[in-house]
Amino acid sequence: MLQELHVTRGIIESFTKELLDHTKVDVAIVGAGPSGLVASYLLAKGGKKVAIFERKLAPGGGIWGGGMLFNKVVVQKDAQHILDEFEINYSPYGENYLIADAVELASTLISKAVKAGVKIFNGVHVEDVVIKNGKVNGVVINWTPIDMVGLHVDPLVVEADYVLDGTGHDAAIAKLVAKRTHCCDVKGMGAMWVNEAEKLVVEKSGEIYPGLYVMGMSTAEVYGLPRMGPIFGGMFLSGEKVAKEILSRS
Numbered sequence: 001m002l003q004e005l006h007v008t009r010g011i012i013e014s015f016t017k018e019l020l021d022h023t024k025v026d027v028a029i030v031g032a033g034p035s036g037l038v039a040s041y042l043l044a045k046g047g048k049k050v051a052i053f054e055r056k057l058a059p060g061g062g063i064w065g066g067g068m069l070f071n072k073v074v075v076q077k078d079a080q081h082i083l084d085e086f087e088i089n090y091s092p093y094g095e096n097y098l099i100a101d102a103v104e105l106a107s108t109l110i111s112k113a114v115k116a117g118v119k120i121f122n123g124v125h126v127e128d129v130v131i132k133n134g135k136v137n138g139v140v141i142n143w144t145p146i147d148m149v150g151l152h153v154d155p156l157v158v159e160a161d162y163v164l165d166g167t168g169h170d171a172a173i174a175k176l177v178a179k180r181t182h183c184c185d186v187k188g189m190g191a192m193w194v195n196e197a198e199k200l201v202v203e204k205s206g207e208i209y210p211g212l213y214v215m216g217m218s219t220a221e222v223y224g225l226p227r228m229g230p231i232f233g234g235m236f237l238s239g240e241k242v243a244k245e246i247l248s249r250s
Ligand code: 48F
Pocket: 030, 031, 032, 033, 034, 035, 036, 053, 054, 055, 056, 059, 060, 061, 062, 063, 124, 125, 126, 127, 166, 167, 168, 169, 170, 172, 215, 216, 217, 218, 228, 229, 230, 231, 232, 235
């Protein structure tokens, strides 16, 4: 016989066990957009314990709506290997581009990341970081609805060797650390210029303060790079670059 009590206990016991198990991780990623999901997958495949904290209910960030809700995504050929690694379908468009379905892209990145061992905590807002001895050492988390409603409830902490800011246009973690440490000047992204934007976002993604990396649109915000609109190769490649840098450090 099915019982309400078992359903409730099953959820609480299994979730609490996973949350406890992830109070200390190798890498905490803030934001489950394309850069965060690609980085998380590669890091988990490289043997790291990875948690993503995503403030919305659905991971995927800005992928789902393609461009102006036309749910197709453009990827330049330089990033074809990422689509192949994730077994995402695409069709060629002109000489330089591939076109993928936004819903297949988002759902597959999420699914493969989870199956590679990444734990995604959705509905969780990162409101601060831990900084000790001049290094970022973790994230300060709370439930998104608590933040939205403005309830006066203290957060909890997850320890991490590395924190990755994949918060997109918010550059939320970079802004916090910049304010606290004066490490850097968050310039705000510039007007659209696809070719420059896609090149520079990969070049500039990396560590901006000991223990803190930026990638994806967060990098564009920090360095004042041009925006690129709904072309996603740069997002994938910046996540890949940051993951490789961290894997090479240990
Ligand atoms: O914006 P987003 O998709 O990040 P991205 O990886 O990709 C950008 C593209 O989607 C697109 C683009 C294409 O080239 O320009 O915009 O840089 O995803 C960022 C995620 O971070 C979450 C947010 O809900 C979104 O899903 N996020 C933002 N702030 C926080 C957060 C926070 N403080 N705590 C937790 N999650």
